[in-house]
Amino acid sequence: xxxxxxxxxxxxxxxxxxxxxxxxxxxxxxxxxxxxxxxxxxxxxxxxxxxxxxxxxxxxxxxxxxxxxxxxxxxxxxxxxxxxxxxxxxxxxxxxxxxxxxxxxxxxxxxxxxxxxxxxxxxxxxxxxxxxxxxxxxxxxxxxxxxxxxxxxxxxxxxxxx
Numbered sequence: 001x002x003x004x005x006x007x008x009x010x011x012x013x014x015x016x017x018x019x020x021x022x023x024x025x026x027x028x029x030x031x032x033x034x035x036x037x038x039x040x041x042x043x044x045x046x047x048x049x050x051x052x053x054x055x056x057x058x059x060x061x062x063x064x065x066x067x068x069x070x071x072x073x074x075x076x077x078x079x080x081x082x083x084x085x086x087x088x089x090x091x092x093x094x095x096x097x098x099x100x101x102x103x104x105x106x107x108x109x110x111x112x113x114x115x116x117x118x119x120x121x122x123x124x125x126x127x128x129x130x131x132x133x134x135x136x137x138x139x140x141x142x143x144x145x146x147x148x149x150x151x152x153x154x155x156x157x158x159x160x161x162x
Contacts, residue, residue: 012066012071012073012078012115013066013115014063014066014113015112018111019109020109021052021108023108025051026085028050028052029050029053029056030052031083033056033060033080034080036080037078037122041080064078073118074118078116079117081117081120082114083115084112085110085111087109087111088109088111090107091106091109093107
């Protein structure tokens with residue numbers, strides 16, 4: 001729990017340290033949930049087909065549980081104030097290469113930090129309104145009509161055997 005002494009915001013924090021994913025890949029997911037209500041963020045993450053979405057979901061659920069159990073806050077009033085992914089320690093391994101040499105492998109980790117607050121107004125994102133724009137009709141290029149004499153001479157007659 002973090003209480004800001006300047007404006008008395010109630011903030012709840014959860015950190016997932018040393019998550020086995022690169023920070024670059026995880027940031028793509030956390031950018032999507034910033035500013036969303038916590039329940040909407042969970043729904044969004046549930047249908048995001050990325051490994052990072054699972055890790056961020058665990059962290060978000062932990063932050064919601066911290067808010068409910070430690071601070072008696074309602075989950076429906078919480079908003080994701082901040083979702084940040086920082087780089088963690090890199091595990092250094094090596095891959096055998098040709099002629100007895102070795103190539104480096106860097107297994108990156110990251111720290112996922114989510115801060116929830118109940119002081120920000122809940123603003124739901126409006127679905128994008130679908131507006132139909134009038135399309136410019138293109139003149140379709142029609143094939144030139146074939147003369148009747150050409151069709152009779154080019155096609156062999158089927159009844160010519162007698």
